[in-house]
Amino acid sequence: MLALFEDAGYIVGSYVITFAAIGGLAWRLISSGRKLGKQIPDDDKYWT
Amino acid sequence: MTTLDPADTSSNDAGDDLVAEARRTPATKATRTIGILTAVAMAFTLLWAFVFTGPDVNQGESVRLMLIHLPTIWVAYLSFTVTALASGTYLFTKKHSLGWDRLAGASAEVGVIFVGLTLIVGALWGRLTWGVFWQWDARLTTTALLFVTYIGYLAVRRLDGSHHQRAKRSGVIGLIAVLLIPLVHWSVRIWRSLHQEATILDTDLDADIDGILLTGVLVGVIAFSLLYVWLVLHRTRVMAMEDLLDDRGLDLALAERRAEAGTAARPTGEDA
Numbered sequence: 001m002l003a004l005f006e007d008a009g010y011i012v013g014s015y016v017i018t019f020a021a022i023g024g025l026a027w028r029l030i031s032s033g034r035k036l037g038k039q040i041p042d043d044d045k046y047w048t
Numbered sequence: 049m050t051t052l053d054p055a056d057t058s059s060n061d062a063g064d065d066l067v068a069e070a071r072r073t074p075a076t077k078a079t080r081t082i083g084i085l086t087a088v089a090m091a092f093t094l095l096w097a098f099v100f101t102g103p104d105v106n107q108g109e110s111v112r113l114m115l116i117h118l119p120t121i122w123v124a125y126l127s128f129t130v131t132a133l134a135s136g137t138y139l140f141t142k143k144h145s146l147g148w149d150r151l152a153g154a155s156a157e158v159g160v161i162f163v164g165l166t167l168i169v170g171a172l173w174g175r176l177t178w179g180v181f182w183q184w185d186a187r188l189t190t191t192a193l194l195f196v197t198y199i200g201y202l203a204v205r206r207l208d209g210s211h212h213q214r215a216k217r218s219g220v221i222g223l224i225a226v227l228l229i230p231l232v233h234w235s236v237r238i239w240r241s242l243h244q245e246a247t248i249l250d251t252d253l254d255a256d257i258d259g260i261l262l263t264g265v266l267v268g269v270i271a272f273s274l275l276y277v278w279l280v281l282h283r284t285r286v287m288a289m290e291d292l293l294d295d296r297g298l299d300l301a302l303a304e305r306r307a308e309a310g311t312a313a314r315p316t317g318e319d320a
């Protein structure tokens with residue numbers, strides 16, 4: 001039973017680390033995109 | 049229904065505000081669609097990992113980690129291959145478009161994150177299955193080498209110089225560093241390794257894996273590949289804005305220096 005809980009900690013921990021890293025990266029990209037987007041005219045954004 | 053398409057020039061104020069907001073971010077209709085598809089695919093991956101997949105005969109519960117371990121290394125391989133292709137396109141085409149360089153850099157950044165995650169999840173899996181977090185095994189060591197090499201690639205991108213100097217320096221490294229991928233992949237055959245051989249990407253194309261687990265891994269690969277596309281699209285756009293601001297800062301500094309030089313060279317009335 002104890003081993004099962006220990007396994008669960010490693011398994012859930014792996015998923016938490018992975019999704020936290022991905023979420024953090026995505027959040028950083030969105031926030032820096034918003035910040036920089038205010039300083040650049042729309043005509044210079046090739047995706048608009 | 050209000051559209052967020054930046055090209056839409058709706059006349060009502062609320063619509064204009066939304067369009068203006070959409071233009072302030074690097075997001076577009078396409079990236080939003082990819083984002084939603086990624087979230088759905090990720091939810092399916094979690095469902096497969098914790099509901100559909102049962103314990104393995106040899107690996108026990110730790111087999112659930114395969115649904116992120118395999119997709120993360122797949123995305124890392126994909127990222128570095130795209131980096132090499134984009135670097136080659138920048139270096140060997142006449143136009144030398146910086147767009148290719150930005151794609152190479154963005155893809156490498158995402159790849160480094162995913163190799164890092166592969167190493168962390170692999171270490172936790174190793175603790176459960178092998179009893180140790182780390183072994184100086186051929187596969188683990190070459191993967192760590194891949195990680196360090198691309199950190200070096202990103203460091204070179206941050207060296208002083210123009211955008212084209214950055215693109216040329218990092219482009220050469222991007223083309224050479226990708227040669228590590230076959231070494232990592234075949235390391236389990238080249239050297240004696242504790243790590244198991246390729247299960248899915250094997251030369252005989254006969255995946256020796258349970259059907260439910262294989263489906264789960266494929267769902268994970270789709271989810272993480274969509275995430276890769278989303279991250280790279282956003283990062284290349286952010287990089288384009290950073291480069292533009294960098295150029296403007298340089299232009300402004302040059303204009304100020306020229307103005308200062310002009311003032312200093314011109315004799316004043318008192319001097320004459």
